[in-house]
Structure formats: C-alpha cells, structure tokens
Amino acid sequence: MSAATGPRTDDLPASAQVVIVGAGIIGCFVGAELARAGAEVCVVDRAGPAAGSSSSGEGNLLASDKLPGPDLAFALESLSRWRRLGEELFARIEYREKGGLVVARTEQDWQALSELAERQRRQGLEARPLEGEELWALEPLLDRSVRGAYFYPGDAQVQPMLAVRALVAAIRRHGGRVVAGAEVRAAERGRGGELTALLTTRGRVAVGTHVVNAAGAWAGALSGLLGCPIPVSPRRGHVLVTEPVGSVTEHKVYESGYLGSVHDGDGEGSVSAVVESTAAGTMLLGSSREFVGFERSPSLPVMRAIAARAIALFPGLAGVRLMRGYVGFRPATPDRLPVLGADERAPSVLHATGHEGAGVGLAPATAAAIADLVLGRAPGVDVGAFSAARFAGQAAR
Ligand SMILES: Cc1cc2nc3c(=O)[nH]c(=O)nc-3n(C[C@H](O)[C@H](O)[C@H](O)COP(=O)(O)OP(=O)(O)OC[C@H]3O[C@@H](n4cnc5c(N)ncnc54)[C@H](O)[C@@H]3O)c2cc1C
Numbered sequence: 001m002s003a004a005t006g007p008r009t010d011d012l013p014a015s016a017q018v019v020i021v022g023a024g025i026i027g028c029f030v031g032a033e034l035a036r037a038g039a040e041v042c043v044v045d046r047a048g049p050a051a052g053s054s055s056s057g058e059g060n061l062l063a064s065d066k067l068p069g070p071d072l073a074f075a076l077e078s079l080s081r082w083r084r085l086g087e088e089l090f091a092r093i094e095y096r097e098k099g100g101l102v103v104a105r106t107e108q109d110w111q112a113l114s115e116l117a118e119r120q121r122r123q124g125l126e127a128r129p130l131e132g133e134e135l136w137a138l139e140p141l142l143d144r145s146v147r148g149a150y151f152y153p154g155d156a157q158v159q160p161m162l163a164v165r166a167l168v169a170a171i172r173r174h175g176g177r178v179v180a181g182a183e184v185r186a187a188e189r190g191r192g193g194e195l196t197a198l199l200t201t202r203g204r205v206a207v208g209t210h211v212v213n214a215a216g217a218w219a220g221a222l223s224g225l226l227g228c229p230i231p232v233s234p235r236r237g238h239v240l241v242t243e244p245v246g247s248v249t250e251h252k253v254y255e256s257g258y259l260g261s262v263h264d265g266d267g268e269g270s271v272s273a274v275v276e277s278t279a280a281g282t283m284l285l286g287s288s289r290e291f292v293g294f295e296r297s298p299s300l301p302v303m304r305a306i307a308a309r310a311i312a313l314f315p316g317l318a319g320v321r322l323m324r325g326y327v328g329f330r331p332a333t334p335d336r337l338p339v340l341g342a343d344e345r346a347p348s349v350l351h352a353t354g355h356e357g358a359g360v361g362l363a364p365a366t367a368a369a370i371a372d373l374v375l376g377r378a379p380g381v382d383v384g385a386f387s388a389a390r391f392a393g394q395a396a397r
C-alpha cells in the first residue's frame with residue numbers, strides 16, 4: 001500500500017453494487033462520488049491507492065493545454081468542479097490556483113499560440129497576452145529572448161497523492177471499501193454472457209450493476225479481460241525534482257511546443273519545457289513523452305534534454321542541483337482523449353480512463369459523468385465525444 005494512504009486495507013466483500021478497478025485519482029474520485037450518493041462501492045487495486053500513475057506525475061489542473069471543442073469543454077467543467085470542493089479540503093491537498101503561463105519562443109510560435117488562445121477564449125477560457133515589460137513583471141527570471149506568452153489565470157495545482165488520500169477517506173466515511181492487493185485476473189459471466197463477478201488475487205467479488213474500468217495505463221489489458229478491449233497504451237514521462245530553491249516562478253510555466261507534444265503522435269518521443277514550483281519549495285521539471293511500454297529505467301538523454309530546456313526558459317536554474325527524477329505512465333489513447341462511459345460490447349462495464357497527461361485535472365468531471373450513468377440520472381456532463389465506440393477495431397500500440 002502506498003505511503004500516501006497508510007497501511008490500512010479493507011476486506012474484499014462477497015459482492016458490491018459497483019466494483020471499481022483501480023484506486024488512482026480516477027477510481028477514487030468515481031468511488032467517492034458514488035459512495036456519497038449512497039451507492040455500495042468497492043474499489044479494488046492490485047497494489048493500493050495511488051500506486052500507479054497518480055503518484056508518478058504532477059498535479060496540474062490545466063485548461064490552457066486543451067484544444068477547443070469537447071476537450072476544452074470537459075476541462076472547463078472539471079476545473080470548475082475542482083474549484084467548488086472548498087477551502088477545508090484545499091488546505092489538505094495543496095490546492096493552489098496559481099495560473100499557467102504558456103511561452104512562445106519564436107514569432108512563428110507566437111502566431112500559433114495567439115490563434116489557439118483566441119479560439120480558447122471564444123469557448124470561455126480566460127487567457128491574457130503578455131509581452132515585454134508586462135511579461136517580465138510577472139516572471140522576472142524568464143529568459144529575455146522569448147517572444148511573448150499567454151497567462152491563463154484559471155490553471156491550478158494539487159498534490160495528487162494527498163487528493164487520493166482524501167478521496168479514500170471519503171469513500172470509507174460513506175460506507176465504501178478500498179481493497180489493496182486485489183488484482184483482477186478474470187471475469188465470470190452468466191448464461192447470457194453478462195458479467196457477474198470479478199476474480200481477484202484476494203478472491204471473488206460479485207458485481208451488482210456495474211464494473212468501472214479505472215485501471216489507468218493498464219486499462220487496455222483490463223478492458224480485454226472484461227470483454228470490451230479499448231486501445232489505451234502507456235505513454236512514459238520523466239519528471240526531475242530540484243533541491244528547494246525558493247521562488248523561481250509562482251506559476252506553471254511551459255513552452256508552447258508542449259501543446260504539440262501532448263496532442264500529436266510521437267513515434268520518436270518528444271521533450272518540451274514545463275517548469276513549476278511546489279509547496280515544499282522544490283521545482284518540478286518536465287516533460288517528456290515516449291511510447292516505450294512500461295519501461296521503468298529512466299533515460300539519461302531524456303533527463304538531460306528536460307534539464308536543458310528548463311534552463312533555456314529560466315537560465316537561473318543552471319546552478320540548481322537535482323535531487324531526483326522519476327518516470328510515470330500516462331494512459332494514452334490514439335487521439336489522446338479519454339474513454340468514458342458505457343461499452344455496448346459489455347453493458348455493465350463503464351470506462352473511466354485514457355486521460356493521458358490530464359487525469360488529475362479531469363477527475364471531477366469524469367466522476368460526475370460516471371456517477372450519473374451508474375445511478376441512471378440525466379447526464380450533467382456531456383461525454384458523448386469520449387465513447388469507446390470511436391475506436392472500433394483499433395488496437396493499443
Ligand atoms: C510524468 C507525468 C506527469 C503528469 N502530470 C500531470 C499533471 O500535471 N496533471 C494531470 O492532470 N495529470 C498528469 N499526469 C497524468 C496523470 O498522472 C494520469 O492521467 C492519472 O494519474 C491517471 O489516473 P488513473 O486513476 O486513471 O490511473 P492510475 O493512477 O495509474 O491508477 C490505476 C490503478 O489501477 C490499478 N490496476 C491496474 N490494473 C489492475 C488490475 N488488473 N487489477 C487491479 N488493479 C489494477 C493500478 O495498480 C493503479 O493503481 C501526468 C502523468 C505523468 C506520467
């Protein structure tokens with residue numbers, strides 16, 4: 001079980017109305033939403049809460065990096081739900097609405113960023129262009145050769161492991177269970193082919209109405225086992241953590257090239273500068289994207305490239321020491337958008353996965369949508385664009 005949540009685990013029940021596979025930020029958010037609404041919830045994880053990507057990424061809640069259309073609409077909805085969670089919780093999960101700054105290095109980048117920001121603004125996202133003195137006033141240590149930037153005041157940050165811990169407590173407070181050490185290995189079916197139970201390494205749990213696939217980067221494998229395969233693949237990322245340095249920047253600062261690396265295909269892998277501070281005073285430096293399976297050994301060339309790009313953005317970082325680096329796996333679909341909702345090949349399965357580098361940010365809207373589907377309520381969040389049906393016949397990479 002992870003350090004974030006302590007050693008406690010619940011026993012596997014004989015049955016549960018809703019069995020959620022995966023105790024990351026998504027499974028736990030869904031679990032808390034459903035438990036609060038009175039559903040009988042059991043979250044199972046082969047390791048424990050926040051054992052997967054939710055403890056090996058960062059905690060940015062971003063709308064700035066979303067493309068206009070359903071992607072941005074869903075992010076705006078989710079960020080507004082984060083905002084409504086309340087001060088008492090915010091203090092426990094290091095929630096900070098610190099704003100994001102997207103930096104264009106060249107005239108060409110500036111034109112592309114301005115065009116994107118204009119389209120985002122038309123969809124309701126607040127974005128302010130900053131150039132010259134105005135930009136240096138906001139970010140005094142930013143390299144002076146950059147062309148300009150857009151400031152997105154609504155971008156925020158949390159500590160994802162603390163958020164998972166708070167969600168686990170909420171699930172238990174409302175009578176739900178969170179079972180560690182229970183890997184789902186097989187599904188049992190009734191005569192009509194309907195899914196009746198999951199067989200885990202801790203025993204069998206009968207499924208009342210729904211199974212939620214919240215297995216993150218492993219959701220592709222789990223979906224196969226549930227009889228409704230979806231193409232979710234691990235997209236590896238590195239994060240470097242510096243020694244505590246005080247305040248280099250108070251915002252999340254990233255270069256506009258990051259947007260291309262998030263949304264485009266990248267057979268060769270890509271690196272772009274993402275720089276931010278944490279409540280502990282350390283800096284987190286990212287970001288890389290590669291399809292190398294679940295390879296856990298960090299790549300020195302990728303780590304060097306991340307450091308070099310961060311220094312190009314903030315030259316003052318050159319003398320700062322790195323404390324450590326780590327890798328994590330983003331759950332990626334072919335179009336980089338999540339897979340949410342029912343699957344007609346397995347009617348009791350609901351997918352809640354494929355959030356790529358945005359699962360923390362998109363967790364509240366995901367949970368709301370899944371809870372509505374489980375409880376048969378009119379959907380409060382539109383997830384039509386994220387149906388599994390769009391991938392009919394596509395395999396994971
Ligand atoms: C470097 C990096 C930086 C990132 N930065 C951000 C960011 O700033 N903001 C943001 O929003 N997102 C970010 N992300 C993405 C974010 O971390 C993920 O989108 C999110 O954590 C996915 O959450 P999840 O709950 O779906 O998956 P996970 O947290 O991986 O949880 C899935 C769980 O399922 C369990 N599991 C899998 N298979 C089984 C099985 N068969 N039986 C039982 N249990 C199983 C696993 O043990 C795991 O605990 C980043 C990711 C990386 C790698």
